[in-house]
Amino acid sequence: MLEVIATFARWSQLAANLILLGGCVFLFILSANKSAYAKKWPEKLERSFIGLAITIPIALLVIVFATILQITGDAVNLKHPGVWLNFLNETRVGQIWIGRFIFAVILLLFIIYLRKVTRVRWHYAACASIAALPLIASSFASHSAAEGVSISAIAPYALHQVFAGIWFGALPALFLLFYSSEQSVDVGTHRLAIETAQRFSIIALPIMILIILTGLVVSDRIFAEQYAALVATEYGWLLSSKLLLLGIILVIAWRVRPDWLPALQSNEQTEDGLVENRNNISKWVRIEFILALVLILLATIISNTTPAKYTPIDNWPFPFRFSIDATWNQPGVASQVWIGMAIVALAFVVIGWGQFRNWSGRRLVIIPMLLLLSGFAVTLPPLTIKAHPETYRQPPIPFDTTSIANGATLYAQHCVDCHGIQGKGNGIKSRTLSTKLPDLLMELHVNDHTPGDFYHWISFGMVDTDMPGYADKIPEEGRWDLINFVHALSRGYQARILTPEIVPDKAFAKPPVFSYTTQDGSHGALQDFRNRQPVLLVNFSWPQSKQRIEQLRHFYGKLREQNIALLAVPTKQLTTDELAQVMDDLPFPVVTQGFEEITASYALWRRTLSTPDIIGRGTVPDHLEFLIDRSGYLRARWIPSIDQSGWSDIDALIQQVNLLNRERMAMPFPEDSVR
Structure with a gap:
């Protein structure tokens, strides 16, 4: 229950912060049109700012309550100032929380100040800048900062949150604008809704691209090239769900920007057609906002889930995996992959052509989708190789000289007759075998396969080859020592350029x-x-x-x-x-x-x-x-x-x-x- 409360508090704080940031940016864009000041709906939006600004520090207090309870395990400790001081002063998380709370209070005070003065354009820019500070401060407690605080580690995550706020926070403002347009018979309000939505759509596309790019940078560091974790760990499953939601949101945005917005500006549209298009935009913006709230919730859960690179994949669930290293040099693979990628690229060309030719929505979706599926069907199969439950299992034995020396002894006892003294596959028994043995020294066979693959082969043998299993002859630690020796053999040869x-x-x-x-x-x-x-x-x-x-x-x-x-x-x-x-x-x-x-x-x-x-x-x-x-x-x-x-x-x-x-x-x- 405590974790649920803490998650809800984190979600509320993040959502409120993002809405404030995006709302201020939206009003900054809107205020370029001086006639907007004469409208009543911006006042409704600004009234919500006080509640949002209060939510942030309250949620932060709930978060620190929950954190101290999780650490100490006793609610009585919340009554002792010493426990609070020790957490806030002596822990990095506590120190970062102080910064976030101070920035949240400054934001609240500035929102109160805005309510008492006549707003001008720079007020919204200042408010957006202050609203970004708690988000930037939270980046110092993110997974990206876990291995060291530096600009290169913090900046992508901080920018990802700021860009997300500009997009996500503008959605309720955009919905409120169209809702006001629906309720009003004023032509000026209707025109303002169209112009503002069009202006925001111009910046929304690059903002979304920046969200995706910064997200890719952050994810790449968190996965540390272990992308298999995307489908084999809790963190990966959550991120996959987040990406699916993002894809749906992008499809909605894709329909709004090129179809419904231009239709609203068309002079050829009937009044009923304009109302229908306006209502469509309002409905889908509302749906997009709800999906975005779920996406923010997933992001909140992800931020408190063990990163993929720290989560061992002890049991790979699929009988195959993708590997460019192990397949690229095989006959026909490269040409087939490039053909498939060309078909994928053609799908995007067809999307542009279909929009230019005003294809129907169904046609514009089905044809590119068929091309995409065909392209992937051509590209992916040649890149697959057989996988095993142990394929992504990480060695429990460090790559040290003791393990390598022990592996060398085991290699001499069990492997040298077939694989040869230097691992070239030319042992005294190699000519009697039904399969050609790989060169473990000079070729990149070791790099093409994971340590877990070698562990499976050494333990259980290789199907359709003469390679037997040694699980009953070599203890588990010894099998990992053998793997370390084989890697040392290959690494040493690859380093001959030194x-x-x-x-x-x-x-x-x-x-x-x-x-x-x-x-x-x-x-x-x-x-x-x-x-x-x-x-x-x-x-x-x-x-x-x-x-x-x-x-x-x-x-x-x-x-x-x-x-x-x-x-x-x-x-x-x-x-x-x-x-x-x-x-x-x-x-x-x-x-x-x-x-x-x-x-x-x-x-x-x-x-x-x-x-x-x-x-x-x-x-x-x-x-x-x-x-x-x-x-x-x-x-x-x-x-x-x-x-x-x-x-x-x-x-x-x-x-x-x-x-x-x-x-x-x-x-x-x-x-x-x-x-």
């Missing part, structure tokens, strides 16, 4: 994370350096790398001045004497626990364009160094046996670090698990 020189503002290689213990017993993780400093990861052999270690020791002070961390990771267990030699007056840490997993995993990133290393077991260099930026991306790599001098020139290394430090690229951290 060199000792970074490409400024270009980051794509996502290396595995790791935890470690150093020689002095301190602990850490690669993620600790994010947002702080780049990392130079040195995988060294002893005594082969002795000269390089000595060089790094000598120039370490110069490197530290560049704000770079250095981690030395031995490729094998060092004896006590070897560790003493390495650690003699060494100013940077040496990893003594976790080194085996780190060196084995990062060895998969050894391949270069000049040395692909795809024959047999491959060769792991004695020494590799990696430069990882502050966001956690692998940006450069030096292999002395391949890249010649490279970073043995310390000035060359410092130059690369300087380039990283000067970057202002805003990149999200690599995902914790493979996608």
Whole structure:
């Protein structure tokens, strides 16, 4: 019950705020016609502003009551000022609520002021601007701001609400205008209704386009490319319902703007025809407003529903999914898709042609609809691939060196005979199989399918192939480890374009994370350096790398001045004497626990364009160094046996670090698990 009350309060506050904003914009447009001031209906609209303005702070109080009750679980706490102060001062939600409430009170005071003065045009512009402030403030508590407050995160959501207010809030004003026209015999009122509706329809189209565009930006961030959640999560279902309502509203607007409004202005229309068209507009504007109220309610519920990107899809409900990556290069797919898109485009051309030729409403709907359905029927089937219940299941195991090393062991035990040592599908049993195995190393097979697809295949096998299931042989965690190893294998090969020189503002290689213990017993993780400093990861052999270690020791002070961390990771267990030699007056840490997993995993990133290393077991260099930026991306790599001098020139290394430090690229951290 409490949640229902809170939802109703949020809906009432948002709807009242939007109506005030849109109503003021509408009156601003109307006031361009000085004769409008002589009409009585604007006074009726303005009288509703007081009630709407009072609704906003009252609803905000109900929202904060409900929030505190949900947090504390006891209504008695509402009597304690300390609980209120703690919530309002110590929580981000509380601080944002204070801003929203202050803006709501300012809006109420301005509406009261408007009732006591003679209104002029700038009053409505000022009122609309003030009405936008609570909406903008609420954006700071939206899903868009959940991962950080910035202009790029807040602006699309704030603009989406403001544009929605201009459109939605004008609907009751437009209805009231036509209702007054229906009740009046004054020709001037009738003409005013036509002119104002026509003027508003001119700005309504671009406003609706902006609503859709900002909504797409917001949704794209919330779904984080997991668009399958649109039909498989509560958030997606609510958003789909909202989009359906929006589609119906757009159809209504489409009929009003090109058909009924021009008919009202026509000199050839009979009086009965004009009345009929006017009544049609009034009726459909009323319906549009009711649908918009439901749409606002859905938006309110959506804003308090867990976003799609945080909702796991553990059970995909369909036996197929769409994938451009996995299908585009198959024979005939691209041409069929383009043909289908051409048919879809033709449907919109037919709509324009039909309006130009004054087709009947039924004909104008049926023919384009048939073309649209035909276009989608041609376009979508070639883009479908088989899906499984686990297809969109997210790995519970992070993409780290421990998991990759364990996956490598399991791969050697269960997979190498068929898939080959390096995953090229050329194992000793591959020639005896009835199906050709995919190249997991060099081809983009891993990118074409989801981790959940691989989990299903490893667990239950692949239908109509020789691939058996291993659910009874490999525990669930081990199956995810296998998936991490296969992804590391593929990612390492795809990163072969890396060199000792970074490409400024270009980051794509996502290396595995790791935890470690150093020689002095301190602990850490690669993620600790994010947002702080780049990392130079040195995988060294002893005594082969002795000269390089000595060089790094000598120039370490110069490197530290560049704000770079250095981690030395031995490729094998060092004896006590070897560790003493390495650690003699060494100013940077040496990893003594976790080194085996780190060196084995990062060895998969050894391949270069000049040395692909795809024959047999491959060769792991004695020494590799990696430069990882502050966001956690692998940006450069030096292999002395391949890249010649490279970073043995310390000035060359410092130059690369300087380039990283000067970057202002805003990149999200690599995902914790493979996608």
